Amino acid sequence: MSTMHDLIVIGGGINGATTALFAARGGMDVAVIDRGPLCREASGVNAGTLTMQMTRVALIPYALRAHHMWATAREWLGHDVGVVVCDGLSLAFTEQEAELLAFRAGKRREAGAPITLITGQQALQIEPGLSDKALLAGHCRVDGYANAYLTGLAFRTALLDAGVTLTENNPATDIRQTSSGFEVVTKKGPLRAKRVVIAGGVWIEEMMGWLGIDLPIKTLVNQLAVTERIPTAMRTVVGIANGLLSLKQYPHGTVVIGGGWQGSGSREGGTCSLLPERLVGNIRLACHAVPALKDARLARAWTGFEAETRDALPAVGPVPGIHNAYVIGSIHSGYTSGPYLAKLLADQILGREPDLPLFPIDRLLKPEPLAQG
């Protein structure tokens, strides 16, 4: 018989890997499996933005704590993941956008994000690379970005150092409940554990189905692009009021252009492709915000999946009705907030009281059909 682990985490993205890391450091014998290498889906291909100005209001308290975790990643993760903490600006170019920005910044400020509203001229002083066409800007000092593609390298080392049993390129195909816990069926054979965490990104709907739970998850296909290295054009993270732009220049000179413009593809096929006209739209918006980008060349564009629940809030907590089964995913701006929410989940699994409440999925499940008679 295979070893009985204390915990198996299915899915080695940022959510699963962080949960596993803190559970292992809390004394548990933990196994992580992933169908590919660690952090090669959403966690490795996202824009790396660590911002409050695109974070949902309900998540601001979590995102602020997670931002601190990212800024101090070297201390708890052993690798800085290329994190740069800098100012963030969210721009409004029209009256309607200014109204939207003022409203949204106000709500986020109430939730604790230190966002102030400044004029376009003041924004230009903070970010001389900006267009002079902005009417209003949200300014937040708690912002920044990571090199998302380094996430897998960072977590791989940390997990192995923490004694986690790591099996990459090993897809799970089923979870069976046993008298002592769970048996996870994988390509490389069954794994057994007392507890299981489902952290499979856009694929958690299928995985929850193995436990008989119907948790609908929507798949977003986000498009991203990066320029060649160019001379310094900007030093802040720049977005727009409605959240459809994220722009930052990395220390090595490339500028990453994101914002969640949608490509095509499905999680079932596992592949997605860019829609060229959406890429052009995204790039027009980027060049409107930071005109110097027009002189750059596009080096690469790509897509990545993002998972979203029905109410676009996280699915983080115990699986209702199944003792010792947990789920974490669909966090929304999950790269920013994921590590903190995963740490909270690890606390709960370790029997500690989490500092902030989780996001249990009961609200997302269909009500039981009325009993007959």
Place this chain on the structure above:
Amino acid sequence: MVSPHCHFDVLVLGGGPAGMVSAITASQNGLRVGLIDEQVEAGGQIWRAPWASSPQGYESPEARDGNKMRDRLALSSVTCLFGRRIWSVTDRYRVDLLGADGVEIFQAPHLIVALGAHERVIPFPGWTLPGVMGLAAATIMLKAHGLAPPKDWVLAGVGPLLAAVAAGYARKGHPPKAIIDLSGPSDWFAALPSLASRPGLFKQGVGWVLSIVSSRIPIYFRHAIRRAEGQDRISACVIGPVDADGKSIDGPEVGIACNAMMVGNGLVPGGEVPRLLGADQVYRHELGGWIPECDPFGRTSLEHLYAIGDGAGIRGGAVACSAGKLAGLAAAHDAGCIDAGAFAHQSAQALAEHRKLSAFSDAMAHMIRLRPAQVASIEADTVICRCEDVTRQDLVAAARAGARDVNQLKHFTRCGMGPCQGRMCGDVAAEILAQEHRLDRQAVGYWTARPPLRPISLQSMLGRFDYADIPIPKPAPL
């Protein structure tokens, strides 16, 4: 936004031998064909046309064959869409281009991809110095521009291109100062019988040898470049002996003062478009690396997507022509323009031709294959990825940190993340990774293809626009 042109039955990407022949064949069999190429004239690399403004024409059998085929193309009903850079190819089958008039979009139900190959770079210290250039690039300079290299240049690498470039420049009065050939005379003799199957090429080869011999160019067989030296540009190189596998071995090093170096270690299939579209891939060492899986007519695993020419496996110009004929016929058949009987009848001769040519192309492909031992000889601090300054030891460290496939290697090191998207470093980086883990190349995978297929300026993509015209999606939830 620009709207797509949809009036073609088939689009052919690449105007080299494979692309030209497939386009002509498809059009002769009733298809409306658009032939797209980045250059202003068809020809690809082997049949590259001289520029109108170049100082002197380059006389060769290839130049004559190229002119002949360009004449046939001109008389055909193929629509030539030249001077356009392909930056995106998406589903069934949309091709986004950038031309002199800005962004254009073409869409057709059939797509024939004939985008050729790129040079394989086997890095050595100093390979990124100005004055060091690729062998295929040298042929462009020779054929298209008629430009002479600076005085005191050396020629290094492997395969028939070495002899062709040496002879071409020798005849123009600019012989290289030395030829450094990874192969030995015995490798060339081994290729002779298959060469004899192509009398025309055999004669051409003899001509090259005579030009080289009469120019008294020193040839260093079984030698490779150890390093290039110089401050701001190359001023000398050091060469050293290799064994039959291409591995550096002990023996006297020779220093050669030079102002330029043309170096080429074979070709790698340019298979980005089929990869981008998700066609099944297979690793074929003897054909240059990863290629799309194809039937004898160039049909890939995706419906109505065909891949031919060197991009589907390095086989050279003659095989590319027969492959072009077969794919053109297959597209006409698959589109319902010719029936099964006509298809079988017309393709029989091309299939036979294709088989006959393969002895020679296999021998040439064998000469320019990747030598794993040559890659193993690359020193630790040699830059492999010039876009991102990644050395061999960086790659080895990433492999030891757990990177087991090339895309993970890219994440760990940035190797292949630059503007060349791994075209220069990819083959060697994958080989280093495979050797480090003692895996075969199939196991370490291939680099994910991404748009743009070649870098393009943001300005050129933007077109004219007002902020109000940007179709900004609805706001994200608060």
